[in-house]
Amino acid sequence: MSVAEEPIGLPDYLPAHLGARREPGPDHEIRLLVAPLAFLRTSRMLRDAGARFVTLLLADTPEPSLMGVFALRGDLVVLRAPIENGSISFGSLGAWWPAARWAERELVERHGARAIGIPPERALTAPDADVLDPRVRGLDVFSLPYGPVRSGIFEAIQFVIETGGEDILRLETRPFFKHRGMEARVVGLRPEQAVHVVERIAGIASVAYACAFSQAVESALGIEVPQRAECWRAMHSELERIASHLDVIAKEAETTALSVGQARFQILKEQTMRLRARITGSRFGRGVVIPGGVRFDGRIETAELLAELDALERDCQRDRRLFLGTASMVDRLFGGGRLERALVEDYSAVGPLARGSGVSTDARHERPYGDYRRLGLRVVTARDGDAMARVNVRFGELTESLRILRQSIDRLATIDGELTVEITGARNGAALGWCEAPQGELVIWVEVRDEVIHRMHVASPSLRNWALFDHAFPKDVLTDFAFIEHSFGLTPAGADR
Amino acid sequence: MLEWIARGLSKRRVTTRYPAHTEPGPPGYRGSVSVRDAGGAAPELARVCPTGAISVDGGDIRLDRARCILCGDCVRAAPERFAFSERYETAARSRAGLIAGGTNEDEEAEPARRALGEQVRALKRSIHVRHIDCGSDGAEEWEIQALWNPFYDIQRLGFFLTAAPRHADVLLVTGGVTGPMRAPLERTWDVMPEPKALVAVGTEACSGGLAAAGGLVAGGVDQVLGVDVYVPGSPPAPIAIMHGLLLAVGLLREEPSA
Numbered sequence A: 001m002s003v004a005e006e007p008i009g010l011p012d013y014l015p016a017h018l019g020a021r022r023e024p025g026p027d028h029e030i031r032l033l034v035a036p037l038a039f040l041r042t043s044r045m046l047r048d049a050g051a052r053f054v055t056l057l058l059a060d061t062p063e064p065s066l067m068g069v070f071a072l073r074g075d076l077v078v079l080r081a082p083i084e085n086g087s088i089s090f091g092s093l094g095a096w097w098p099a100a101r102w103a104e105r106e107l108v109e110r111h112g113a114r115a116i117g118i119p120p121e122r123a124l125t126a127p128d129a130d131v132l133d134p135r136v137r138g139l140d141v142f143s144l145p146y147g148p149v150r151s152g153i154f155e156a157i158q159f160v161i162e163t164g165g166e167d168i169l170r171l172e173t174r175p176f177f178k179h180r181g182m183e184a185r186v187v188g189l190r191p192e193q194a195v196h197v198v199e200r201i202a203g204i205a206s207v208a209y210a211c212a213f214s215q216a217v218e219s220a221l222g223i224e225v226p227q228r229a230e231c232w233r234a235m236h237s238e239l240e241r242i243a244s245h246l247d248v249i250a251k252e253a254e255t256t257a258l259s260v261g262q263a264r265f266q267i268l269k270e271q272t273m274r275l276r277a278r279i280t281g282s283r284f285g286r287g288v289v290i291p292g293g294v295r296f297d298g299r300i301e302t303a304e305l306l307a308e309l310d311a312l313e314r315d316c317q318r319d320r321r322l323f324l325g326t327a328s329m330v331d332r333l334f335g336g337g338r339l340e341r342a343l344v345e346d347y348s349a350v351g352p353l354a355r356g357s358g359v360s361t362d363a364r365h366e367r368p369y370g371d372y373r374r375l376g377l378r379v380v381t382a383r384d385g386d387a388m389a390r391v392n393v394r395f396g397e398l399t400e401s402l403r404i405l406r407q408s409i410d411r412l413a414t415i416d417g418e419l420t421v422e423i424t425g426a427r428n429g430a431a432l433g434w435c436e437a438p439q440g441e442l443v444i445w446v447e448v449r450d451e452v453i454h455r456m457h458v459a460s461p462s463l464r465n466w467a468l469f470d471h472a473f474p475k476d477v478l479t480d481f482a483f484i485e486h487s488f489g490l491t492p493a494g495a496d497r
Numbered sequence B: 001m002l003e004w005i006a007r008g009l010s011k012r013r014v015t016t017r018y019p020a021h022t023e024p025g026p027p028g029y030r031g032s033v034s035v036r037d038a039g040g041a042a043p044e045l046a047r048v049c050p051t052g053a054i055s056v057d058g059g060d061i062r063l064d065r066a067r068c069i070l071c072g073d074c075v076r077a078a079p080e081r082f083a084f085s086e087r088y089e090t091a092a093r094s095r096a097g098l099i100a101g102g103t104n105e106d107e108e109a110e111p112a113r114r115a116l117g118e119q120v121r122a123l124k125r126s127i128h129v130r131h132i133d134c135g136s137d138g139a140e141e142w143e144i145q146a147l148w149n150p151f152y153d154i155q156r157l158g159f160f161l162t163a164a165p166r167h168a169d170v171l172l173v174t175g176g177v178t179g180p181m182r183a184p185l186e187r188t189w190d191v192m193p194e195p196k197a198l199v200a201v202g203t204e205a206c207s208g209g210l211a212a213a214g215g216l217v218a219g220g221v222d223q224v225l226g227v228d229v230y231v232p233g234s235p236p237a238p239i240a241i242m243h244g245l246l247l248a249v250g251l252l253r254e255e256p257s258a
């Protein structure tokens, strides 16, 4: 934690008349205290300064507060307004900032907050599969529910599609069928117990969740993790990204009935999962990353790991060429589910989805953490904003992940020493932790009190990106639905928590 | 297209021969936890487990795999008593079949692996599988999807996916059943014709897992509907789920109970 010199100045990219007092905080966390009545105005000024919305939450450290988190110029700006006499009331951000709508609804519906001027809507957090609630009027218009029981093997989420037969007139995404209360579940647990819960918030991104959570705890308690642990964390994270991206590509091949292509990418994904099982004992890399470091070195010889990565790279390159040379596949993806850059920015979307629309945002690059402070990263972007662009971004990132893995293997040979540090000394603290999950930027707020978790809040990439899904069908028809959904590559478990 | 086919053919056979042959997990794989020494344990030992899977009764340890998330806390705290095993086959037809330790040694309690393969053949028809997610962490879905990839190719054993519950023989349920998924789950099961089998996939579906204590899930599918086969694991690997499906097939051959 940086030492506080009173008073701390604002970074020069913030307007001087912000009307906020800066409080000390860890690196990349610009903590600002504002009066409750100024919360809305200051948020607006941050947006005007180019900030990306991350989340809204109720914090309890150092005192009960409404907290807004925004990403701006390589920092997270944390705006805090104390809650006076227990009543949480604030001017609606969602009324003018689409990115804030769902986070705001969660605060209102789950925590009894009052958002003044919030647009009236049906409850978001208590979905009912049977209430369709159509909005489009017209003679031949009908509503079609997709989910929450999906055809095929997919997680539960519901889309209500209003259609005139073929074209999609309106779409409404309904998350929260899977809300399990995972944030509340960690309260009272020691950090190394809580990480078991955190790994299971979004099972396909267990490593990312464990990393973001552990980094939050470490930052809150002022702990430095050994470099060897940071190196392994990066390697497990990149293997997780490879598996996830291959999964999306295999599913795209499946929806376009390119069965040989589907089989090829499924094979590559399965090989990645098996490799992870050999390294960690878990196909999902669970049980390795803990607050303070990693539990063990990967259980694989360097030469063997390198050989696996070489084979993976060779096959990826070849299958990518075939994939992109298959007209039936590519024709389908071109132009499908197009998201304009302005829309992506309005919704503060993240991950491969944002990068596919030309927004160069990646937590590994914006606010480098762990070993990414030492590894170079090429942020892969594409301009077209369609399903093809999102697939292309993933293809590019596969190569980049493999490069990072090789670089990490080299680094690992040069660093000896411990894998964990004891979490002792400080017993209290609060901080944000973040990482780039395969689905996009993940940010977790953690408060530790007397050595146990006092509060946790998760800003998942899946929830933030899904708000955009309603707008992904400007010219598309029903038959395009599946491949556009896959091109988003999100997980309901992460969104619903 | 031709090039794709050539690419497909040029690859060596990758498909598992399970269940005709065994397939263990890779060395160090955390497939399940075994109790090595169940006697004379102190009651406090139960406290190491975050999900309450371990209980100590009169000095005897019982480990309920339906609750186990394979976190390894017990193995680290008492390696002389608990150990990970690389075994994939953890499914059982009852909750009692998932108890390890004490006097219940579970290894041979279920039909042998080869016999399971025979059962499918004896059924002389394909088996249609439907899936419903009632609040998983999302990993179970990946592992079930994997059953239809070239490595597992469960179609070779006669299992097909169906989107229509009216044509389904087996329902795979993931997740501990959240409030909004309860009614959709009951409805899906109701329209499936007899004979039918319900398979709970994953520790969350078996008992609610870590989410159970939060009170927002029912605490396992069997709190809502009768479960025929439990496949614990967090998540269970594809072979573990395949084993569970094969156990379920045996039930389809038996007459539906009146």
Ligand code: SF4
Residues within 6 Å of the ligand: B033, B048, B049, B050, B051, B052, B053, B054, B063, B067, B068, B069, B070, B071, B072, B073, B074, B075
């Ligand atoms: S491995 Fe299973 S039994 Fe052991 S502590 Fe973890 S959840 Fe409990």
